[in-house]
Every structure is written in C-alpha cells, then in structure tokens.
Amino acid sequence: xxxxxxxxxxxxxxxxxxxxxxxxxxxxxxxxxxxxxxxxxxxxxxxxxxxxxxxxxxxxxxxxxxxxxxxxxxxxxxxxxxxxxxxxxxxxxxxxxxxxxxxxxxxxxxxxxxxxxxxxxxxxxxxxxxxxxxxxxxxxxxxxxxxxxxxxxxxxxxxxxxxxxxxxxxxxxxxxxxxxxxxxxxxxxxxxxxxxxxxxxxxxxxxxxxxxxxxxxxxxxxxxxxxxxxxxxxxxxxxxxxxxxxxxxxxxxxxxxxxxxxxxxxxxxxxxxxxxxxxxxxxxxxxxxxxxxxxxxxxxxxxxxxxxxxxxxxxxxxxxx
Amino acid sequence: xxxxxxxxxxxxxxxxxxxxxxxxxxxxxxxxxxxxxxxxxxxxxxxxxxxxxxxxxxxxxxxxxxxxxxxxxxxxxxxxxxxxxxxxxxxxxxxxxxxxxxxxxxxxxxxxxxxxxxxxxxxxxxxxxxxxxxxxxxxxxxxxxxxxxxxxxxxxxxxxxxxxxxxxxxxxxxxxxxxxxxxxxxxxxxxxxxxxxxxxxxxxxxxxxxxxxxxxxxxxxxxxxxxxxxxxxxxxxxxxxxxxxxxxxxxxxxxxxxxx
Numbered sequence: 001x002x003x004x005x006x007x008x009x010x011x012x013x014x015x016x017x018x019x020x021x022x023x024x025x026x027x028x029x030x031x032x033x034x035x036x037x038x039x040x041x042x043x044x045x046x047x048x049x050x051x052x053x054x055x056x057x058x059x060x061x062x063x064x065x066x067x068x069x070x071x072x073x074x075x076x077x078x079x080x081x082x083x084x085x086x087x088x089x090x091x092x093x094x095x096x097x098x099x100x101x102x103x104x105x106x107x108x109x110x111x112x113x114x115x116x117x118x119x120x121x122x123x124x125x126x127x128x129x130x131x132x133x134x135x136x137x138x139x140x141x142x143x144x145x146x147x148x149x150x151x152x153x154x155x156x157x158x159x160x161x162x163x164x165x166x167x168x169x170x171x172x173x174x175x176x177x178x179x180x181x182x183x184x185x186x187x188x189x190x191x192x193x194x195x196x197x198x199x200x201x202x203x204x205x206x207x208x209x210x211x212x213x214x215x216x217x218x219x220x221x222x223x224x225x226x227x228x229x230x231x232x233x234x235x236x237x238x239x240x241x242x243x244x245x246x247x248x249x250x251x252x253x254x255x256x257x258x259x260x261x262x263x264x265x266x267x268x269x270x271x272x273x274x275x276x277x278x279x280x281x282x283x284x285x286x287x288x289x290x291x292x293x294x295x296x297x298x299x300x301x302x303x304x305x306x307x308x309x310x311x312x313x314x315x316x317x318x319x320x321x
Numbered sequence: 322x323x324x325x326x327x328x329x330x331x332x333x334x335x336x337x338x339x340x341x342x343x344x345x346x347x348x349x350x351x352x353x354x355x356x357x358x359x360x361x362x363x364x365x366x367x368x369x370x371x372x373x374x375x376x377x378x379x380x381x382x383x384x385x386x387x388x389x390x391x392x393x394x395x396x397x398x399x400x401x402x403x404x405x406x407x408x409x410x411x412x413x414x415x416x417x418x419x420x421x422x423x424x425x426x427x428x429x430x431x432x433x434x435x436x437x438x439x440x441x442x443x444x445x446x447x448x449x450x451x452x453x454x455x456x457x458x459x460x461x462x463x464x465x466x467x468x469x470x471x472x473x474x475x476x477x478x479x480x481x482x483x484x485x486x487x488x489x490x491x492x493x494x495x496x497x498x499x500x501x502x503x504x505x506x507x508x509x510x511x512x513x514x515x516x517x518x519x520x521x522x523x524x525x526x527x528x529x530x531x532x533x534x535x536x537x538x539x540x541x542x543x544x545x546x547x548x549x550x551x552x553x554x555x556x557x558x559x560x561x562x563x564x565x566x567x568x569x570x571x572x573x574x575x576x577x578x579x580x581x
Contacts, residue, residue, distance in 0.1 A: 175440040175441065176440070178439055178440045178441070178442045179436055179439050179440045182434075182439035182440075182446065182450065183425075183428075183429065183432050183434060183439060183449070183450065183453065184434075184435065184436045184439045185439070186418070186422055186425055186426050186429075187426065187429055189415065189417070189418055189422075190415045190418065190423075190426045192415075192417075193414065193415025193416055193417060193418060194413040194414060194415055194416075196377070196409065196413045197409070197413035197414060197415060197489075198415070198426070199377065199397045199398070200375060200377075200397060200401065200406070200407050200409070200413070200490075201401065201406075201426050201427055201429050201430070201489065201493060202397060202398045202400075202401030202402055202429050202430035202493065203398065203426070203429055204396075204398040207398075208436070211435075211436045212436070215436065215440075
C-alpha cells in the first residue's frame with residue numbers, strides 16, 4: 001500500500017487511540033458519539049470513493065445498502081432474537097445479492113446508468129422500510145436492538161463502540177488502500193487513463209466495476225449493522241435518498257480520487273453542523289457556503305488543500321524573489 | 322520461402338460502418354514468426370483490421386482464426402490472453418500513471434489475483450505483485466526506458482511514448498504483436514532503433530503485423546506486405562514482388578517507388 005499510506009494509517013490509528021484520553025472539554029461524550037458516526041459514515045464513503053474515484057461510477061443508493069445492513073441486523077436480533085453474528089453476514093449477503101442484481105445490468109452499459117438504477121433501488125428500499133410494517137414497524141421504526149458482544153465482552157458503552165467502529169473502519173481503510181495499490185487498482189485507473197488502451201490490455205472494465213460496486217455495498221451494509229447495534233434503534237429517514245446524496249457529497253468534498261479524502265469528507269460533513277450551531281438559523285447558509293467554496297477552489301477536494309496552498313506559497317515566493 | 326504454419330488466418334472479412342464499406346471481402350494470412358506489413362493510403366481500412374482482430378468491434382461478416390482457433394466475436398479481454406497484443410496509432414497510454422505502472426497493466430492478462438486477495442494482501446497476491454513488477458522492468462529494459470520508470474507516462478516525448486506502448490504490449494506476452502504506425506512522428510535515428518527492435522523480437526519467435534506509412538521501414542523489415550486500397554486487397558506478397566506489381570504502383574506507390 002506504499003509507505004505514505006502506511007504512515008497515514010499508523011497516524012490515524014494513534015489519533016483514534018489517544019482521542020478519548022483527552023477528555024478535558026465539556027461536551028466530550030457528545031463528541032465521542034459524533035466520532036462513532038464519522039467512523040460509520042466513513043466506512044460507507046470509503047467504498048463509495050472506490051466506486052466514484054476509481055471505477056468512475058456514481059451510486060445514489062448507498063444509504064439503502066446502509067439501511068439493508070441496519071434493518072437486517074435489527075429485525076433478526078430484536079424481532080427474532082437471533083445472534084448478531086448471524087445477522088451481520090446475513091446483511092452482507094443480502095446487500096451482495098442486491099448489488100449484483102442492480103449492478104450487472106446497469107454496469108454493462110457505458111454511461112451513468114448505475115446512478116439511475118441505484119436511485120430507483122434506493123427509493124424502493126425506502127418504501128419497503130416504511131410500508132412493510134409487519135417486519136419493519138413502518139415509519140416509526142423500532143428499538144430494543146441489543147448491543148454487540150464478543151466472547152462475553154459486551155460493547156455497551158459509547159467508548160467501547162467507538163473503538164469497535166474505528167477498528168473496523170481502519171481495517172476497511174487498509175483493505176481499500178490495498179485494492180487501490182494492486183493489479184485490480186491499476187486496472188481500474190487504466191480505464192480512466194484510456195478505455196481503449198485498457199481494453200487492449202485485456203482489462204474487463206464491466207467486471208471490475210461490478211466487483212467494486214458490490215464491495216462498496218457490502219462495506220455499507222457492515223456499517224449499517226454496526227449502526228443498528230450502536231443506536232439500538234432503526235427508522236426509515238436515516239436511510240433516505242437525502243443521506244445517499246450526502247454520502248456522494250462527502251466523497252466529492254473530501255476528494256474523489258483519494259480514499260483519505262472520503263474519510264475527511266465524512267468527518268467534515270458530520271462535524272460541520274455541530275460547529276455551526278452557534279450561528280443558529282444561519283447555520284445552513286454557512287454550511288452551504290463552505291461546501292460551495294470547497295468545490296469551487298479545490299478541484300481535488302479537501303485532501304488537495306495542502307497541495308494548493310503549497311503552490312500558492314511557491315508562486316508568492318517567486319514574485320517576491 | 323519455406324512453407325510455415327499460419328498464426329493468423331483472415332477469410333472473407335467485411336466491415337460496413339453504416340453504409341460505408343471499410344473492408345471488402347478480405348482474405349490474408351500471417352505466417353508464424355514473420356514481420357508482415359499492411360500498407361495502403363489513409364482510409365484503406367488498416368486500423369479497422371486491427372480493431373477487428375483484437376475484438377474492439379466484431380466484423381460485419383468474415384472469420385478470424387488465430388492459432389487454429391476462431392476468435393471472431395470474442396471480446397478484447399478474451400482475445401488478449403490468447404496471445405494477441407497491440408499498440409495504437411494515436412497513443413493510448415495511461416497518462417497519469419507512471420511508465421512502470423503502464424507496463425504493469427500490460428501484465429494484467431498474465432496475472433489473476435482478484436479484488437479480495439488484493440484487499441487482504443494475501444501472500445499469494447504479494448508474490449504475484451513482485452513477479453509483475455520484475456517482468457515489467459524487463460520489458461522496460463528491452464525498449465530502453467528503464468531510467469524513466471517513475472516518470473508519468475503523459476510527460477514523455479512522443480518517441481518514448483511509442484516505445485512505452487510497445488513495452489506495455491510485450492508485457493502481455495503476445496505471440497502476435499499488432500503495431501499501428503510505430504514510426505509515425507519518430508525521427509530517423511528512432512525509426513532505425515525501432516526497426517532493430519522489431520527484428521530482434523522476430524528472431525525471438527514473435528510474429529508482427531505492422532501498419533506503417535514509412536516505406537523504407539516497411540521494405541527493410543518485412544518478409545511480406547499486404548496492400549489495401551479502399552478496403553480491398555490489391556496485392557499480397559514479398560516486398561520485391563509488391564514493388565514491381567503494376568496495380569500497386571498505379572494505386573498507391575506512384576513513381577517514387579524506386580527510392581532504394
């Protein structure tokens with residue numbers, strides 16, 4: 001995965017480890033909760049950045065995969081009393097099946113058919129969550145989802161969930177970085193460089209696009225399962241089209257061609273509303289303005305900021321000297 | 322000339338693009354281990370032949386047989402592993418990847434680890450990755466680009482981009498190499514170097530099918546020349562036969578044929 005990425009992962013792991021020890025500010029427990037959500041959302045955006053930045057496809061239905069994971073876990077554990085360790089793979093399996101069914105036909109075509117297909121799929125899932133009341137309890141959602149436990153250890157505090165979620169998120173980060181820096185990652189990047197050239201080298205573009213889509217869906221499903229165990233409650237609005245769009249936005253804002261950007265985007269868009277609370281009614285205005293500025297001036301997203309600043313600095317130094 | 326097995330046999334090939342006939346009832350064969358050139362004026366259908374052989378699009382009718390196996394209608398990712406590789410008239414490199422990475426993509430069909438073992442970085446996958454890297458280096462050495470390995474491919478001058486395309490094509494271990502105007506845009510020294518490379522590759526047993534406008538290069542390196550005009554074959558034979566063929570002279574070569 002390359003030396004820089006390795007250092008990056010180590011730095012992130014160190015930060016995650018140390019962050020809870022610095023509990024000197026007031027709303028610490030609130031921040032810890034938000035960090036859990038950043039981790040959960042980051043799992044989804046990392047997969048999505050693989051799909052958008054490397055396979056060149058957009059999904060407008062990833063909230064639905066997140067929801068499939070969440071609801072599968074919720075229904076199997078809270079309603080049927082089954083083990084969470086059965087529910088988690090079940091959610092992954094369902095997401096795989098759905099992703100293959102949606103992805104195979106739409107990724108055989110060139111162009112943004114996947115965006116259309118996932119948009120429709122997301123809406124269908126959302127309707128099912130709302131209407132299949134016998135199973136999903138409808139618009140009210142349902143609670144009593146048990147905490148996750150492993151070998152007798154129950155993840156029943158926010159801190160335990162924080163470490164659990166970020167542990168999984170870092171494993172996913174390593175996985176995605178490995179994919180990017182492999183034969184498969186090169187094949188995906190080559191399609192971006194020259195579709196004809198990639199074709200001539202025997203790269204089966206459609207196959208890899210489907211694989212990446214399925215993997216991103218499974219990552220979202222895992223995040224959804226962990227969400228259900230953490231919040232212990234699921235209801236449809238969390239998994240709506242609005243969240244799908246927000247996920248895409250996180251990837252774009254963070255920097256589409258970097259997995260790190262996807263994490264950064266997830267963090268920024270999750271924290272930003274908290275930081276803007278002091279503006280009261282104007283928060284949404286500032287929120288929009290910040291996103292607008294990032295998309296206007298940082299074509300590589302937030303992850304490209306150091307590079308842009310560096311170039312500015314060099315140019316300024318050049319003018320003076 | 323001794324009778325050799327044909328590595329490629331094309332029969333009755335026809336290609337029609339929406340009413341425009343690009344290739345008309347074309348038959349030809351490429352014997353194993355030779356350099357064969359395809360020449361003809363622009364629009365004669367030369368690149369179209371390459372696109373059909375490599376599966377970019379299927380022909381309107383006709384049949385392509387490679388090593389005794391019918392490959393008509395197969396996809397590029399099915400044809401390349403059989404041992405057909407190509408370069409492009411308009412360079413089709415992966416501009417934002419390094420020179421080495423470009424050639425590593427050339428190893429794609431000779432490696433097989435999938436997305437899961439890549440993500441988990443399994444030992445088998447690490448071994449394969451090492452092999453890909455070593456073989457890519459060897460291909461770069463062959464075309465003399467090893468010292469540019471970490472350069473972004475898009476930043477190379479045209480001559481080196483053409484050489485890189487050949488290295489990338491060779492990385493796929495082809496038995497038949499299709500070269501689309503490899504000398505276009507090259508200076509005389511570079512062209513001479515290219516010619517020497519082709520002969521070296523041929524001597525190692527590779528078969529080369531070459532589309533080229535540089536007549537000197539064509540006549541110097543090829544054992545056989547196929548001449549097309551408006552999608553039809555007008556001659557197919559040894560260079561000296563082609564040179565004296567009245568129809569070829571009339572249709573294509575004109576009076577300047579006596580250059581050599």
